[in-house]
Amino acid sequence: xLLSIITLFPIYAVLVNSFKPNGEIFATPFAxxxxxxxxxxxxxxxxxxxxxxxxxxxxLVALGTIGINLLVSFxxxxxxxxxxxxxxxxxxxxxxxxxxxxxxxxxxxxxxQLRSLNLIGSLNGVVLSQVxxxxxxxxxxxxxxxxxxxxxxxEATQVDGGGIWTFGFKVLLPISGPVLSTVTILTFIxxxxxxxxxxxxxxxxxxxxxPLGVMQYQGQFTSGWNFIMAFITISMIPMVLFYLFLxxxxxxxxxxxxxxx
Numbered sequence: 001x002l003l004s005i006i007t008l009f010p011i012y013a014v015l016v017n018s019f020k021p022n023g024e025i026f027a028t029p030f031a032x033x034x035x036x037x038x039x040x041x042x043x044x045x046x047x048x049x050x051x052x053x054x055x056x057x058x059x060l061v062a063l064g065t066i067g068i069n070l071l072v073s074f075x076x077x078x079x080x081x082x083x084x085x086x087x088x089x090x091x092x093x094x095x096x097x098x099x100x101x102x103x104x105x106x107x108x109x110x111x112x113q114l115r116s117l118n119l120i121g122s123l124n125g126v127v128l129s130q131v132x133x134x135x136x137x138x139x140x141x142x143x144x145x146x147x148x149x150x151x152x153x154x155e156a157t158q159v160d161g162g163g164i165w166t167f168g169f170k171v172l173l174p175i176s177g178p179v180l181s182t183v184t185i186l187t188f189i190x191x192x193x194x195x196x197x198x199x200x201x202x203x204x205x206x207x208x209x210x211p212l213g214v215m216q217y218q219g220q221f222t223s224g225w226n227f228i229m230a231f232i233t234i235s236m237i238p239m240v241l242f243y244l245f246l247x248x249x250x251x252x253x254x255x256x257x258x259x260x261x
Contacts, residue, residue: 011236018229025225040230051231053206054213057123059238061198061209062191064127069134069187070180076135077142078168082154092143098136103196111200125201126209130191138183145179146172181246192239210235 017025019036028034044051079085080092110129111120119125149172157167195211202208208216214231 014229014232018226018233020226022224022226025229040224040226041234043227044230044234050205050208050213050216051234054208054210055235055238057207058192058210058235061123061126061130062188064123065130065134065191066184066187068127068131069138070183072131073135073138073142073183074168074173074176074180076139077146078164078172080139081143081146082164082167092139095136095139098133099140101136103133107196107200114201120201121203121207122201123207126194126198129197129201130194133197134187134190137186141179141183142176145176149175185243185246188242189239 020033114120114125154167198209198212
């Protein structure tokens, strides 16, 4: 309960202060609003078109990251779990090492690589960078699940004349809903909250994502904390809804392949 309170308190503070006038935030920052007002929300949603640009960019980046990550991770995990080839263990460990590689260490070489590919200032640069840092965890989760699928299913597919791709997309894919949902949720949350990569790649306000948009509001409304709180609250809604819609798959997806039998 104590941990829950510590975790949820910042969300509570942001939410209640988004319904207060600016002066009341400084007077009673943690109390419920005396006279709740939607002025900040109305100002953001109806009087500032930048919010919708930031929201659209974040959605495009998240969808692109999820799509590419699922496709690449699924095929990589399929090969690593169901095929026997020389160097398979080394290749798998190479993917796992990516989970230990901090983003901050890669900033300079990543920037130079993106600049050489003319991807600075492009949402595609953000998508490809995020895919690179989400694949290791996705391959780890999917490979563990695929290894626990009975070998008899693959042999039966081969007897019927099907190859590895037939087994992967017609047998494994239909039964991988929970684990794919888990990978989707983790990728979406990481993409939606990512600040450093968009800050590194994007240099035009029209391409900014939600986290960079919050930074812009902090500069534009230096004393308007109610606008900042309302902006943060609105930006949390898509992530919360996405999580609630798929959260029942998280535990089953993360524990898939963890226990034999």
